Amino acid sequence: MTHDPPASATWTKILAVTDIHLTTPDETIIGLDTTQRLKETLAHACMHHPDAEAMILMGDLAHHGRADQYARLRAVTTNLSFPVIPMMGNHDRRDAFLSVFPDAPQTQSGHIQTVYETERHRIITLDTLDGPPYHKGHHSGFLCEERLAWLSQALEGLNGRIPLVFAHHPPFDTGIVGMDLIKLRNGQALLDTLSPHPDAHLFCGHIHRTISGSTQGTSWTMFKSPAHQGVLDLSTPDSALSVDEPPCYGVILLPPDGVIAHTQGVYTDQVITADAHSLNAQGPQVE
Template sequence: MIIAQITDLHVRAERKLAYGQVDTATALENAVTHVLSLDPAPDLILFSGDIGDEGLAEEYALVAEILAPINIPYFMIPGNHDRRENLRAAFPLAVPVKAGAFSQYVIEDYPLRIIALDTLDEGYGHGRLCAARLAWLDQQLAAKPATPTLIVMHHPPIITGIVHMDALRLLPGNGDDASAPGLEGAQGLAAVLAAHQQIAGVTCGHSHRPIHCLWHGVPVNIAPSVAHQVVADFRADGPAAFNMEPPAIQLHFWAEDRPEQGLLTHTSYIGQFAGPYPFFDAQGRLIT
């Protein structure tokens, strides 16, 4: 089973540049072309949030137009730049939730079960997993304890070390505590995950960089943006900054005959870049 993960599209209405600089609509078109060129093709695509930049219906209409050539099933969760109702209205098949406070659901039709978890606290940059969402996740995991399961959500539960991203909290009681993640309820999530043994991993967006770690014994993955990346500045006073590193998606591989290997993730870069470059040994001789 192959899953393509696309995240942090930030498409703006009328193809306006995000932040006045980034042509996110063209970046998404390039990502679609890239995915459709893959052989073998992915079994499904997960869009892990920030589909639009302001959550406007006009943005989602443009995204739908760009995604029209895709003939692979795809699913979406909202990010902090999205608005639930507008996203549901534009993509009723990709967000199969007709009503309710949250846009979260379970995908059951593949060898790897997928739980789409809503971390949106609408109108804020931080994420939130309230008691209701954590209880729902616990119920879904308890329903099929023997089925390998991937959780996809927008906000990572971890501290990435990129302070201006980790500081997207604005949470009561957190203040400027650099040890608090930008996801309220992260410790509650850890408790739920600890109660279930079938979790293959948690994959996220939001941070605009490929980041991986083992968190409370569970593999956590963050996919890079298809539009622009966040500068990997680990200084305590590092400013909010973006750069134009090569855009990428991630490809997750699940092999039913190798469950002990877990979920295998590759970063797949979009577009053509200089290289590959030759390598030389210590004596300056070309290594072929």
């Protein structure tokens, strides 16, 4: 018996990978080799989602923002089956990044921001890196007037398309107080820019956790990282709390009337399929 393919088979698929934190071979983060974890993540994505239209790298690409770390990123992400859209996070440094990725999309003001359109959606990626000047230990984000004006313009003429906005730093508090201390420090300006667009959806990184919610009418989603993950600690004002959990990335599906965000864990164990027929045949086991 044959079945027609489901309508969802026609939906555009976008992959989101946030907070890669690439280091060099002799450096680990809480004992984790972030390059190896990125390789595993990309291998998983290429195997399971070769039909993805694009992959967005949502900032914190290199842990120390160094050119040699970006060179490793370039080597690992070359020859993927889909185009890669890079973004900046607080660990990044724009000049070092551009020295390795000179063809990355830039605005006239030199920020790493771009627009990518699909049939029914408009993807807008923002650069929330605060600087230059860059201050050591400063990890909150910022959108200057130039970047905000660019965003306002990018939201014009949508023609029925649903806007999907990507920003590394969340513009709101999550309750994880250590990270809330280093959010987008002028987040209200971003929320104000999005508020006239009730169908907009905001994607953020930075927290290294999968979280969803809405703030002042704007719905949003965050994904875990391929590297170290954040801790659900609602009281400690420490942004460096991390935990070794499996790598993750986002699988974003774009039906014509909305957006669906899945989170995909990268597990090395084989997937075990439940035998639904035998379960049905046996029924519940009652002593």
